[in-house]
């Protein structure tokens with residue numbers, strides 16, 4: 001349907017003229033084209049993105065629930081200006097050693113029982129250094145994958161050999177955000193370059209692991225930077241399978257967090273809607289993940305984000321080191337909006353399902369009964385300690 005609509009003459013499309021951008025899977029977007037989409041009147045943009053989201057590739061009622069666990073927190077040698085885990089900044093986060101394999105698997109089981117269908121493991125470091133740590137991570141990936149969940153890791157810079165080993169262990173996706181435009185990136189971090197990030201993304205892609213790559217709003221970027229990020233992502237050799245859109249959660253002690261606290265205003269729901277909707281239009285087959293910062297947005301605002309194409313959230317009380325809505329609150333929101341969880345290895349990840357996983361092995365998304373029970377209790381069914 002995407003392609004057939006794009007072949008119609010403009011006048012024959014109900015939402016022309018903006019519809020010339022609708023439903024086209026392209027890798028040659030210019031920055032001017034992305035800017036034209038981004039700057040449309042807000043409701044026109046929402047309508048267009050909602051049309052793309054309903055054009056057949058995704059079930060627009062499905063929103064994937066994912067869990068993100070920090071398996072090694074704090075003490076990071078990089079200096080990302082927004083991050084509480086960098087050792088360059090004085091924050092309340094204390095460095096802790098890597099979690100044990102059993103602890104991580106226990107957390108994964110709880111996440112699965114709570115209806116998560118994707119389990120992400122994050123480490124605060126520049127890249128995997130020690131061989132021992134990497135072996136532990138390979139074991140975690142293998143075991144979590146055998147639980148029938150999609151597995152994702154965010155471990156920093158990654159070389160081709162290690163990407164291959166992660167693939168062999170069963171990793172579904174690797175998260176490595178570009179954060180912002182190439183021009184603004186040096187203002188955010190000085191310990192690595194945009195080119196370093198792109199190289200890791202290429203290693204991941206070449207290993208056959210799906211790429212999860214997005215950005216953060218609220219890091220002193222301009223709208224041109226937001227557009228530049230989306231254009232960069234939409235012109236990669238393959239669109240990322242997954243595009244997280246984060247809103248900065250300002251942490252005292254970090255340069256960008258302190259800046260936002262001093263300004264007294266953060267990312268607005270309108271900023272989020274524009275970025276999510278534009279991402280949906282220029283990358284129509286990618287999961288768009290409404291990620292950090294959800295606590296700041298009302299359920300009405302989140303509803304508009306789902307309407308225009310966000311189709312994943314992180315559930316659980318914490319997201320790495322910052323607060324996240326309770327599972328029961330999300331359950332109530334899903335019920336009101338008529339949303340349901342997404343099965344693992346469906347849609348754009350169907351081809352990544354390990355051959356040995358049978359239908360009955362797959363994690364089951366949170367169903368209506370599970371959500372109603374959580375809502376009645378007023379708390380999440382999970383007790384994952386982050």
Ligand code: SF4
Nearest residue numbers: 076078080083086124
């Ligand atoms: S690499 Fe990750 S953990 Fe380290 S400072 Fe940057 S965002 Fe934080």
